[in-house]
Amino acid sequence: MEYRHKTSPSPRKFKVVASARKVLFTIFWDMEGVVHKEFLEQGQTVNSERYISTLRALKLRLRRVRRDKDSILQHDNARPHTSRQTQDALRQLELTTLPHFVYRPDLAPSDYYLFPNSRST
Template sequence: MKVQRKDMCSQHLERYNADGELFLQRILTGDESWAHNYDPYRKAHSMKYRHKTSPSPRKYKVVASARKILFTVFWDVVHMEFLEQGQTMNCERYASTLRAIKLRLRRFRRDRTDTDSILQHDNARPPTSRQTQDALRQVKLTALPYPAYSPDLAPSDYFWFPQLKKYLRDHHYDNDGYLDVHRWYCGQSSEFFVDGVRPLVKRLKLCDYRVGDYVEK
């Protein structure tokens, strides 16, 4: 695993050294995540000051709401979609998502050719399925090699989802959260997305220096 991570980091750094900021600008990164109808603060956030002689407070088990939605997001073209309640991402749906992304790329990146964008997604199913690979060839998108189990090298995991879930935390919302998630997403500036991708270079360098070890250790 570490050897694979180091090799891929070295490859990406070579491309960055050759193309500079253009390499980062070409990256279209995304993933999927769950949003709960109610996401409570962590235990540490609800602690109150007590004197050492005060009686122990009654503790209630606080859990996230059972109502939740699965959403998929790709940026910086601001493509977001929500699955119906109870549905999960499958190969057919993911292939459809790739086609929708291609349409948005043609709309928002008119100054670039079809082959300019590099797709960064994880290597679990469905992104690695044969159906997905066929869809990538059809829409002429190139996938950036990505080491398995590496959230420390994925901008969505180390930057985007934590920012969104911080916004949603301890917040009750109606309509299953569609409007809340979408409003927050579309309210971000272009610099917000740039700031999310730019630290990738530092993380790649650190992973390469640590011979494939995790950046956040």
């Protein structure tokens, strides 16, 4: 509601424009660069099954590009990452994980390494 005088013109209504297509981009990287990346198909959501599929693809990629190195994965505490199915898959794939602390903007490395032009000066 808004306060208007009887002779006031009616408020203008702006047209709602559909936003641009949103895309979810999943990326894994290490000190040497990007290891694996995927785009989520339109209309898909990330659930345990989808995340496990991504982890399997990551493991195959790691075997090809980082043969002689140990792999340690750090992911947040989103439901697909912490589900029992995902935890079982991580053990089966022999991917070691590091705990992820409560969200802290100062611990988001992607802000600094993946998008260097967005750094504040």
